[in-house]
Structures are given as C-alpha cells and as structure tokens.
Amino acid sequence: MAHQAHAYHMVGPSPWPLPGAIGALLLASGLAIWFHFHSITLLPLGLFLLLLPMYQWWRDIIREGTFQGHHTPPVQKGLRYGMFLFITSGVFFFLGFFWAFYHASLAPTPELGGCWPPTGIITLDPFEVPLLNTAVLLASGVAVTWAHHSLMEGERKQAIQSLTLTIILGLYFTALQAMEYYGAPFTIADGVYGSTFFVATGFHGLHVIIGSSFLAVCLLRQVQYHFTSQHHFGFGAAAWYWHFVGVVWLFLYVSIYWWGS
Numbered sequence: 001m002a003h004q005a006h007a008y009h010m011v012g013p014s015p016w017p018l019p020g021a022i023g024a025l026l027l028a029s030g031l032a033i034w035f036h037f038h039s040i041t042l043l044p045l046g047l048f049l050l051l052l053p054m055y056q057w058w059r060d061i062i063r064e065g066t067f068q069g070h071h072t073p074p075v076q077k078g079l080r081y082g083m084f085l086f087i088t089s090g091v092f093f094f095l096g097f098f099w100a101f102y103h104a105s106l107a108p109t110p111e112l113g114g115c116w117p118p119t120g121i122i123t124l125d126p127f128e129v130p131l132l133n134t135a136v137l138l139a140s141g142v143a144v145t146w147a148h149h150s151l152m153e154g155e156r157k158q159a160i161q162s163l164t165l166t167i168i169l170g171l172y173f174t175a176l177q178a179m180e181y182y183g184a185p186f187t188i189a190d191g192v193y194g195s196t197f198f199v200a201t202g203f204h205g206l207h208v209i210i211g212s213s214f215l216a217v218c219l220l221r222q223v224q225y226h227f228t229s230q231h232h233f234g235f236g237a238a239a240w241y242w243h244f245v246g247v248v249w250l251f252l253y254v255s256i257y258w259w260g261s
C-alpha cells in the first residue's frame with residue numbers, strides 16, 4: 001500500500017468471476033437434468049467448477065486483507081455496509097415466503113377446504129424435532145457470541161473451542177432437518193402448504209449450510225493466526241450472518257411449525 005496516496009483498495013483484474021458463473025450455470029443445469037432425467041453426469045462438473053473458483057477467490061481476498069494490508073479502516077467500513085445490505089436482501093428474500101404463507105393461511109380458500117392446515121395435511125409436531133432444532137440453533141448463537149468476545153479479548157484457545165462448537169451445532173441442525181424431511185408426512189407437491197413449508201425451511205437450511213461453511217473458513221483462519229482483536233472483519237461478518245439465520249428460524253418456527261400447525 002506504500003505506493004498509494006489513499007487508503008482505498010483498487011481491486012485488480014480477477015479471473016474467478018467467469019469460471020464461477022460458468023460453474024453456477026452448469027450446476028443449475030445439472031440439477032435440472034438430475035430432477036427430470038435422473039442423470040448426474042453434469043452435476044459433479046458444475047459443482048467442481050463452482051467450488052474451485054470459490055476457493056481461489058476466498059484465498060485471494062484473505063491474502064489481500066491479511067498479508068497485503070489492503071483492508072484498511074475505510075475498506076472495512078465499505079465491507080460492513082456491503083454485508084449489512086446482503087443480510088437485508090436475505091430478510092426480504094424470506095419475507096416473500098412468509099407473505100405467501102400468511103396469504104394462504106389467514107384466509108383459506110374453498111380449494112383448501114376452507115381451513116388451515118388444508119384438508120388432508122398431517123402437520124409435524126412443533127414440540128418434537130422442530131423444538132430441538134430451535135434449541136440447537138439458539139445454543140449455536142450463544143456459542144458464536146462467546147467466540148466473538150473471546151477473539152476481542154485475545155483468548156485464542158477459547159475462540160477456537162467456541163467456534164468449533166458453533167460449527168458442530170450447525171451441522172447437527174442440518175442433520176436433524178434432513179431427518180425431519182425424510183419422515184415428513186407430506187411433500188413439496190402437497191399444495192400451498194407443502195410448497196411454502198419446504199421452500200421456506202429448505203432455503204433456510206441452505207443458509208445454515210452456507211453459514212456453517214463461512215464459520216469453518218473462519219475457524220481455519222483463526223487456527224492460522226489470521227485474526228487479531230482489532231482486525232477480524234471476516235469473523236464478524238460470519239457472526240452477523242449466523243445471527244440472521246437464527247432470527248429467521250425463530251420466525252419460521254413460530255409461524256409455520258407452531259401457529260401454522
């Protein structure tokens with residue numbers, strides 16, 4: 001940064017957006033082929049071409065921020081605004097699903113039997129696996145807050161332990177939700193109830209997987225001494241994202257699992 005007269009990061013040309021976009025296209029096409037024709041020939045290629053640029057891109061950003069000093073305070077401020085706007089877009093993303101659910105449930109049409117849940121739908125018990133999942137996700141939120149405070153206090157060992165616990169709880173949540181899906185008495189094809197349930201909870205599950213991956217990268221960086229008590233935006237962004245995932249789950253649990261059943 002010594003040759004620059006300003007504190008902003010002028011990002012250089014990067015080769016990763018193009019292969020990343022091609023990988024995303026092939027992954028979506030591979031999923032469609034798998035769903036309709038039961039062939040997974042394109043799926044592994046698309047997944048590989050998506051994951052490889054992701055790894056390379058993250059590696060470049062970690063190098064720029066940790067070793068080259070490009071993430072100055074003004075740059076970090078911009079990154080915070082960007083993460084805030086990203087989470088805001090996620091809020092509105094889920095708002096559409098809640099809108100669809102309440103639109104259908106508050107005034108059930110005759111096609112649904114004039115009642116909610118619709119006629120013929122056997123709902124899940126909100127006080128079994130969903131309640132356990134709620135406790136698991138709330139505990140993971142406590143653990144990630146513990147990790148954040150440990151990092152700010154310079155307690156490296158505690159930060160590693162609490163972050164590991166957060167990731168384990170996130171994976172446990174995903175396993176419980178997969179088990180719940182496997183034994184669900186209805187499918188995504190069962191009218192508006194099945195579609196709103198699986199789309200809303202499924203996209204939330206995807207966010208949990210993304211957040212767990214985000215935290216896993218932060219754990220590897222913490223082990224390699226990338227974070228300090230003053231310079232750890234990557235971890236802060238992951239913690240914000242994880243809290244967002246937890247808040248969305250609380251709304252899902254109260255609305256769809258408890259009230260909606």
